[in-house]
Amino acid sequence: MGNLRTAVLAWLIATTENRPFRLRIDDIDAQRSTAEAASRQLEDLADLGITHDGPIARQQENMPHYRAALQQLQDAGMVYECYCSRKDIADAQRAPHGLSGRYPGTCRNLTDAERDQRRADLLAQGRMWSLRLAASEDIEGEWAVRERVAVAHDPGRNSGEFRGEVDDMVLRRGGNIERADDDAVDDGAGGHADDFAYNLCVVVDDALAGVGQVVRGDDLLTSAPRQAYLAHLLGLPDVEYAHVPLVLGPEGRRLAKRDGAVTLRELPGGAREGMQWIRASLGKAVDQSFTSDATTPPAAILAHMRDTFDLAKLSREPVTWR
């Protein structure tokens, strides 16, 4: 229900601003993304009356474009190999001058001999290095994005802009080499299976689909400056963001399975009940006087919401389920 509320908001903002509404299945993580989960989500959207424009995009179909984007950054000399384990990075962050959450740059300036040694060490453990972006010193570790929602409650920053941290982010993940005889490790210099980082993928995906606005949960707000910086480096158009509050469970954490019946199909009243809850959760952003009953199709409730929607009146506070 949390994700569906965000989807309804994305649809409302797009349609009231006369933008096409694009649908993409983020299945870059093949182990966590199943075709069944994707079709369930598409069914839920259809049951709510959410329509979309153009074909449904899938990240698995964009792999050649991710490779090309990585190559573009490599050609610009902005990519380096990182041999650190999670523990290495955590240890560096605990050091006296460590900056929490930020990659400390351990592998940015190694000599060729050091790199040879670290590669050999990792390969002997059956592991592959990751590739990181060498972020320009000029940006001083920060980048600004256009933000429609998340900054509006912060008077000191009420400028339609969110500025956040950019570090030497991972572009292609390392990790265990699954099959030792895999020709993925052919030259010892970055032929690892294409485990591209989400930050790189979404930037490429958005540009391919002509996305001009991204509406999503505000747990991703701090990723936006990283993604926008990558788009800038790749010469792609910048997008505006609207990071909307999350739906929380009764314990104040992000709504999840542990909170009980939290999916559309688990609600006794199904899609209609789900849509009525979403409408109520939007408060003053939509007209609440519209009466619906057991015979009102969800799409009719949604259409009324669209006709009365006002993003400026959307509460910036998280919403609690039930």
Ligand SMILES: [Zn+2]
């Ligand atoms: Zn490293």
